[in-house]
Amino acid sequence: GAVVSQHPSRVICKSGTSVKIECRSLDFQATTMFWYRQFPKQSLMLMATSNEGSKATYEQGVEKDKFLINHASLTLSTLTVTSAHPEDSSFYICSARGTAINQPQHFGDGTRLSIL
Amino acid sequence: DAKTTQPPSMDCAEGRAANLPCNHSTISGNEYVYWYRQIHSQGPQYIIHGLKNNETNEMASLIITEDRKSSTLILPHATLRDTAVYYCIVRGGATNKLIFGTGTLLAVQP
Numbered sequence: 001g002a003v004v005s006q007h008p009s010r011v012i013c014k015s016g017t018s019v020k021i022e023c024r025s026l027d028f029q030a031t032t033m034f035w036y037r038q039f040p041k042q043s044l045m046l047m048a049t050s051n052e053g054s055k056a057t058y059e060q061g062v063e064k065d066k067f068l069i070n071h072a073s074l075t076l077s078t079l080t081v082t083s084a085h086p087e088d089s090s091f092y093i094c095s096a097r098g099t100a101i102n103q104p105q106h107f108g109d110g111t112r113l114s115i116l
Numbered sequence: 117d118a119k120t121t122q123p124p125s126m127d128c129a130e131g132r133a134a135n136l137p138c139n140h141s142t143i144s145g146n147e148y149v150y151w152y153r154q155i156h157s158q159g160p161q162y163i164i165h166g167l168k169n170n171e172t173n174e175m176a177s178l179i180i181t182e183d184r185k186s187s188t189l190i191l192p193h194a195t196l197r198d199t200a201v202y203y204c205i206v207r208g209g210a211t212n213k214l215i216f217g218t219g220t221l222l223a224v225q226p
Contacts, residue, residue, distance in 0.1 A: 006159070034213070043203075044160065044216040093159045095214070102148055102167075105214055107159035 006108025023094030030096035033077040038091040125221040134191040138204030147208035153200040
């Protein structure tokens with residue numbers, strides 16, 4: 001089946017640091033990628049949608065200057081959490097979808113971000 | 117996108133079939149029903165999706181009612197490793213985004 005690789009799986013860093021998370025589609029071309037965030041005991045919340053070569057579309061309430069998304073190729077998207085603070089600690093999950101609009105999205109294994 | 121309603125939790129005995137219901141009474145004609153599951157601390161795993169016909173793959177079967185207002189995911193022989201939160205999501209239309217609800221926590225009991 002389709003594979004989405006996310007890296008790193010866990011990161012712990014100090015407050016004020018910027019953190020970059022990578023998401024790669026390994027065996028298909030991902031025209032659209034999605035970034036989600038999940039707090040403990042809650043469901044996944046969509047943060048933003050990005051199409052290759054275009055600016056990301058952010059969901060209401062998500063700060064675009066705080067969460068920088070780059071989708072420069074059909075196999076790679078990155079999420080950078082800028083000047084991270086403890087409240088940004090969460091489980092971040094990327095997802096990718098191919099060209100056919102009703103293809104299923106496939107998810108990475110997530111990144112556990114802890115800001116001290 | 118149409119909203120879905122699922123029971124918050126269900127139990128199933130190991131080796132028995134697990135039948136997970138989902139209501140999506142406001143589904144529109146071009147929206148698909150997708151099922152995912154999330155095992156603790158992992159990313160969601162795609163299970164199956166369908167439009168109006170019943171679907172089956174190596175993981176599960178999806179039964180969609182004729183009026184498309186509800187569906188059932190069937191895991192034919194549940195194992196302990198099937199314990200997870202199962203999400204039923206309707207996707208299509210203008211946004212075509214996967215929006216997650218609260219899902220059903222399926223606990224498979226030995």
